[in-house]
Amino acid sequence: MNILVCIKQVPETTDVRINPETNTLVRDGVQSIVNPFDMYAIEEGIRIREKHGGKVTVITMGPPQAENALREAVSLGCDEAVLLTDRAFAGADTWATSYALSMAIRKIKDFDIIICGKQAIDGDTAQVGPGISTFLDIPQITYVKKIEDIKPGFIRVERLTEEGFTAIESSLPVLLTVVKEINEPRLPSLKGKMKAKSLQIAKWTAVDIGANPEKIGLPGSPTIVNRIFTPPKKAGGRIMKGDAVQIVTELVGELREKHIV
Amino acid sequence: MPLMVNEKCIGCKLCEKACPFDAIHVVEKLAVVDLDKCTLCGACVPACKFDALKIDVKRRGAANKDDFKGVWVFAEQKKGKVQSVAFELLGAGRKLADVRKSELCAVLLGKDVTGETARLFHKGADKVYVVDRPELENFLDEPYAKILDKLVKKYKPEILLAGASTIGRALIPRVAILSNTGLTADCTGLDIDPATGNLLQTRPAFGGNIMATILTDLHRPQMATVRHKVMKELAPDTSRTGQVIDVTDIDAADLSSRTKIANIVDELEKTVNLTEADVIVSGGRGLRAPENFKMLEELALVVGGAVGASRAAVDSGWMPYSHQVGQTGKTVCPKVYIACGISGAIQHLVGMQSSDVIIAINKDPDAPIFSVANYGIVGDVFEVVPQLTTKLKEVLKK
Numbered sequence: 001m002n003i004l005v006c007i008k009q010v011p012e013t014t015d016v017r018i019n020p021e022t023n024t025l026v027r028d029g030v031q032s033i034v035n036p037f038d039m040y041a042i043e044e045g046i047r048i049r050e051k052h053g054g055k056v057t058v059i060t061m062g063p064p065q066a067e068n069a070l071r072e073a074v075s076l077g078c079d080e081a082v083l084l085t086d087r088a089f090a091g092a093d094t095w096a097t098s099y100a101l102s103m104a105i106r107k108i109k110d111f112d113i114i115i116c117g118k119q120a121i122d123g124d125t126a127q128v129g130p131g132i133s134t135f136l137d138i139p140q141i142t143y144v145k146k147i148e149d150i151k152p153g154f155i156r157v158e159r160l161t162e163e164g165f166t167a168i169e170s171s172l173p174v175l176l177t178v179v180k181e182i183n184e185p186r187l188p189s190l191k192g193k194m195k196a197k198s199l200q201i202a203k204w205t206a207v208d209i210g211a212n213p214e215k216i217g218l219p220g221s222p223t224i225v226n227r228i229f230t231p232p233k234k235a236g237g238r239i240m241k242g243d244a245v246q247i248v249t250e251l252v253g254e255l256r257e258k259h260i261v
Numbered sequence: 262m263p264l265m266v267n268e269k270c271i272g273c274k275l276c277e278k279a280c281p282f283d284a285i286h287v288v289e290k291l292a293v294v295d296l297d298k299c300t301l302c303g304a305c306v307p308a309c310k311f312d313a314l315k316i317d318v319k320r321r322g323a324a325n326k327d328d329f330k331g332v333w334v335f336a337e338q339k340k341g342k343v344q345s346v347a348f349e350l351l352g353a354g355r356k357l358a359d360v361r362k363s364e365l366c367a368v369l370l371g372k373d374v375t376g377e378t379a380r381l382f383h384k385g386a387d388k389v390y391v392v393d394r395p396e397l398e399n400f401l402d403e404p405y406a407k408i409l410d411k412l413v414k415k416y417k418p419e420i421l422l423a424g425a426s427t428i429g430r431a432l433i434p435r436v437a438i439l440s441n442t443g444l445t446a447d448c449t450g451l452d453i454d455p456a457t458g459n460l461l462q463t464r465p466a467f468g469g470n471i472m473a474t475i476l477t478d479l480h481r482p483q484m485a486t487v488r489h490k491v492m493k494e495l496a497p498d499t500s501r502t503g504q505v506i507d508v509t510d511i512d513a514a515d516l517s518s519r520t521k522i523a524n525i526v527d528e529l530e531k532t533v534n535l536t537e538a539d540v541i542v543s544g545g546r547g548l549r550a551p552e553n554f555k556m557l558e559e560l561a562l563v564v565g566g567a568v569g570a571s572r573a574a575v576d577s578g579w580m581p582y583s584h585q586v587g588q589t590g591k592t593v594c595p596k597v598y599i600a601c602g603i604s605g606a607i608q609h610l611v612g613m614q615s616s617d618v619i620i621a622i623n624k625d626p627d628a629p630i631f632s633v634a635n636y637g638i639v640g641d642v643f644e645v646v647p648q649l650t651t652k653l654k655e656v657l658k659k
Contacts, residue, residue, distance in 0.1 A: 011281065063297050090263070091301025091318070094434070095443060124465075124588055125446040130402075130434035139519035140402055142431040156523065161427050163339075164528035166399075170520040180582055218263065218301045218318045222443030225303040227474040228279070228466065237619070237635035239626075244644040251620070251636055252652045260597060260618050261540075261564060261653065 001054035001150065003045040004114045005078065006101055006132065007038040009062050009069035010122040034069045037117025040178045043185040044147065045115050046077040052150060055079040057108060061089055061100055067201055075188035075196035082108070086205040091218025094123070098131025100216050103209040105136060113155070114175040118143055126177070133175035141168050145181040264299055266292045269313035279308030322479035323441055328417050329481035332358040335409065335423035335433070336369040336381060336389070339400075343369070343377045346424030346489040348384045353451055353492040354422055355385040357460070360453045361419065364388055368412060370405055372398035378505050383497040388504045390416070396516040399525065400428045403518045406435035408511060413440045418482045420460055422451070425486035437484050443477030444484040447588075449491055449611060450474075460485065465588055465611050489536055490594040491615070535584065540566030540597045543586055543613070544574055547602020547623060547642055551579035556643075557601060560650045563657065569593065569613075571603045587612035599649075602642045605630025622646065 012031045034042075045056040058073040060066050061084035070081040084104050092100065105111065114133070119126035126142070133140035143160040150156075153172050158165045160179050188196070206216055214220055240247045255261045272290030284298035285305055292314070306314045332354045336347040351367065358365035366388040367381040378389045392408055413421065413436065421436075423429040425447050437444035449472075450463035459476050460483040466473035477483040535541060542561040544554055554568065561568050570580035572587050586593055587609040598616035603609060605621070605628055613619070614633045621634035622645045631637040638645055 087296060090299060095438065098438065121589065126430045127434040127444060127446060130431055131438050134435045134438040141520060143427055164526045166522055167524040168520050169523050214321045219320050221320065222480040223445060223475050223477050225473050226476045227307050228304045229472050237637055239631065239637045239639060241639045244640055244648050247638055248645060248648040248652050252656055256656055
């Protein structure tokens with residue numbers, strides 16, 4: 001089984017705050033990390049290899065420093081790594097990102113299963129996984145919470161739904177996006193860390209993957225950001241302080257009066 | 262260089278602060294762009310008060326925009342029943358269609374679903390396209406995407422809206438690629454730009470701490486997904502009817518699928534149906550330990566509600582992910598939302614701020630949760646919550 005895992009380097013966004021006085025982003029101390037949902041994709045790729053043999057190739061598109069995300073994936077057990085990096089990719093929306101990644105995957109050629117995290121925590125769109133499978137014209141199964149069975153040319157998984165789950169069978173190759181419930185990601189091993197330090201990472205440009213320049217980066221993106229703003233504040237409500245018993249009595253009285261409870 | 266700084270720059274550093282990627286620095290009173298870090302996200306351009314930044318890139322356009330008319334809503338169905346998110350989207354779509362002076366249409370794919378068309382008309386649709394085939398009984402990514410793409414190419418709607426559900430989030434990205442157009446996920450606001458007629462798609466960005474308005478300016482249709490409970494459905498008007506268009510020219514190839522459903526398992530009793538609850542009692546980091554959620558369960562029991570959690574509580578392993586409220590969890594709109602020990606990061610606020618009444622309990626008087634609360638109690642959750650439970654038990658018994 002040859003597995004491709006697509007990952008993204010993201011800012012650790014829970015740390016990004018708005019300075020209310022200047023209305024600007026506070027970036028101090030924001031670290032770049034591997035998108036947390038992609039950690040489950042990496043882990044699942046490694047588990048499939050451990051059971052069925054083959055290799056796990058991790059791939060990302062981003063600025064040169066996205067190499068760090070790939071090295072982290074290798075330290076966890078991925079065998080090979082590919083970095084798509086080129087100024088021409090900058091400004092890509094999910095359409096142009098899916099296209100570029102699909103072109104790189106065509107160049108890699110030999111794969112049975114592509115695994116992505118269900119979404120990235122910076123954009124939260126969940127669109128790139130399905131985008132890649134559509135460009136490659138392969139089937140997709142999103143929100144996978146369990147892989148039940150893999151045989152040559154066949155996979156059976158459970159897809160998480162609002163009501164429970166659906167067991168789905170597919171031919172291979174297939175693209176899966178995985179959710180948290182699928183596994184518990186491991187920590188890097190010493191051997192993995194050594195490998196991550198020394199591994200030669202393939203760096204591909206837009207020309208290397210044969211991408212149409214009109215379909216990548218900002219020029220290739222159907223969507224653009226028109227405006228960025230801080231959300232308008234709701235008019236503040238009533239603030240209650242002091243003795244808990246007294247506040248609660250007052251609150252419950254008002255809730256009853258207004259027929260809220 | 263695609264991000265250009267012109268002579269109007271005075272080195273005020275507003276762009277430096279606005280950049281989410283640390284890619285702009287003011288050097289000798291002039292903004293300098295670090296090309297390795299710049300992602301061309303565009304956050305700096307509107308932040309500049311001096312019109313000194315321009316992203317100078319020619320983007321490919323594809324569609325002859327005037328050929329595209331009408332607002333479409335994908336009427337997601339399960340077991341033959343149209344899901345409530347579709348009715349909510351008809352509510353939002355009705356306004357957009359009225360501004361554009363165009364039709365509001367629903368698209369319904371399924372098996373034996375024609376009976377559902379009446380409800381779609383009652384909730385605002387002028388027209389319903391129905392593809393009724395046994396193969397479409399349950400959602401399958403490939404045939405649904407191929408058929409929706411085919412309909413889009415044939416009838417050319419200007420806007421296509423779908424729920425940001427498991428189905429919508431798998432289906433619409435596929436359709437957007439096949440139809441060669443843009444898609445904006447999880448919109449919290451949809452409006453028409455009076456100047457250009459473009460759809461203004463507003464959503465949380467960069468982890469939900471700021472909002473961004475996204476345009477699909479050169480391609481059609483403009484596609485967007487919206488979560489359940491974000492838009493409001495219209496009151497049903499049972500006198501409304503409309504035109505049903507039964508689409509029959511569907512090929513075997515359009516219906517073929519490489520994935521197949523082996524089994525559908527509903528385990529609703531095991532999952533919390535947070536999105537349908539009238540009262541939600543939610544806990545965050547302030548609860549300090551998983552066992553303290555017991556206290557929230559007691560309160561929820563008294564008011565007949567469900568228990569939610571912030572991302573911080575879920576990430577700490579105190580509550581399962583199915584309870585998470587917020588941008589990466591569920592969007593909820595209960596009658597009463599009680600936030601206990603939740604500071605209120607915007608990523609949480611976007612998931613609950615449209616609740617009818619918000620009660621927040623937090624020790625920190627500066628916690629952002631108080632900015633959206635109708636009742637903000639500054640105090641210790643471990644004191645206030647049990648007190649609230651006792652008091653409500655008392656009054657609700659009467």
